[in-house]
Amino acid sequence: MSLPLPLSVLDLASVGKGETIKEGLEASVSLAQRAEGWGFRRIWYAEHHNMRSIASSATSVLIGHVAANTERITLGAGGVMLPNHSPLQVAEQFGTLATLHPGRIELGLGRAPGTDQQTFAALRRDPRASDRFPQDVQELQGFLSEESLVPGVEAFPGQGTEVPLSILGSSLYGAQVAAVLGLPYVFASHFAPDALEQAVAVYRREFRPSAQLGAPHVMAGVNVVAADSADEAARRLRAVQRTRVKQFLRAGERTLTDDEADAVLDMPAGEQVRSMTRFTAAGTPDVVTRYLEDFAARADADELIVMCPVVDRAGWFRSFELLAEQTGLAAA
Template sequence: MALPLPLSILDLATVTDEETVGQALEASTTLAQRAEDWGFRRIWYAEHHNMRRIASAATSVLIAHIAARTERITLGSGGVMLPNHSPLQVAEQFGTLAELHPGRIELGLGRAPGTDQETVRALRRDPRASERFVQDVQELQGFLGEDSLVPNVNAYPGRGTNVPLSILGSSLYGAQAAAALGLPYGFASHFAPDALEQAVALYRKEFRPSAQLSEPRVIAGVNVIAADTDAEAQEELHRVRRQRVRMFIGRRGRSLTDAEVDAVLDSQAGDQIRNMTRYTAAGTPDVVARFLEDFAATADADELIVAGPATRRDAWWRSWELLATKVQNVQ
């Protein structure tokens, strides 16, 4: 039985231990090609910096590559971290994509830097740029529309493309911004679940219709590890949690042993890692489908966007293949 609401994909272009960056990007390209046939609605790529295992830092470049190798599926950012860029440059990049691939490009926007403070300095960004987030979104809308808010400055390409925007976040701020701007709201519950229900309720309550969107629309993030047996899925989930311990707690220049990682998972810090993966569907396809139905109700979501955190490429592929059996082709 197919799920009763659309599913999309959040692909972090993860580089596994056995791969080069090029091989990881080729896997992302193949996933997009298969996702078209499987019936997924869209794929988003997230901007992260200074993270060895994530190859989607140059988000618009990756979208361009994959758009040229697919035919129908919608592609976008989940998201571009707007404080890292000028609205004009973002409009030019995504305007170019929209002209090359009409009707297939969208733009999710986040307020966080997507990295640590040292990297923020390396990006040459103003650390106070996030305070102008709403104004920057409005400026970006102007560049992508017909009425630039900056006198005598237009985005070429970009002007008149009206690339659809979404606001992404994991806090009440993002919910309020999306509601005030009348834009879809994507909640990052796949790694920051705590404010999910409160933020979605606030967004729906305060939503103001806009030229882009007449009614509120919520996209909620969730992790999926589908496997042929529940035991296999749970083993992979444990590997995922181990990997997150190494990412967030492992000291630079030193690899943690599995025993050290497991000791962390048994500590208070491990509780925080488990909480980050609270919304993870791990099991056989039927178990995953039931989890996703329950999660969609909890999140009051119109659409789910799925992250595939499996750490081994064979398990990653198998998870997507099994999830695809539950996808309803709703466009």
């Protein structure tokens, strides 16, 4: 069974229980190498800060390392949180990547800080930086083209690399920015599903063609938990939900036990966790693929980017492998 649209991967560069950060990063390299062979279109890495379980905070550095250890798969940020950086610095970083790995680098941009307020303050950025997001995107575009918008300032490397840009979002605001600037729109429905259909409709209705993109292009995020049996998939999905509850709730200074997390999940209080991952394809590969087909139609998406939240490393790799085999990617 093949899907009628491309599949890409979102890798949070997770650090599993009992793993070192180095081991987590090595697993990300291994996934990229396998995904390249399986036929996934691209892999993106997201900028997060002050999170022990996510090792992609220095996003451009990680992309460079993965690019050096793969051959052809497209790599990018999903995304760089632009309020945390100056457009010039981002242009220099991704211009360097594009120069070293031509044709393989792209850049998704987000407006949120990707962290809590205290950590944002530690980044030494202006709290009002997000208000300038559309202007900063245009300034970044200028640095990556031949027409800088800042007189007397060019990005070296960066100038003329024309790194493709996308706008990430989970609200109508991001959809409107992407539409006005004529850029692809990526909706974070894998963890913030509420405004998906409305935002995509706004984006398609208000889209204006640009030098980069002549027609709207929507990528939607979705979670995938594929396993060799339905029972195994259900166990892994439950483990994912427990982990989420433990991240959100703490019993004083200690982490909740599995039984306590299960009790929360079975109460109305657990609905928030279940709701955040509403768009999750879980089950055997055929079940997962049918879900993705239905989800793509619901999201009016041109492409899906899948995130596997499975907490055990073997199951994480296997989930992507089963998806590739079932959808025909591995045979392409």
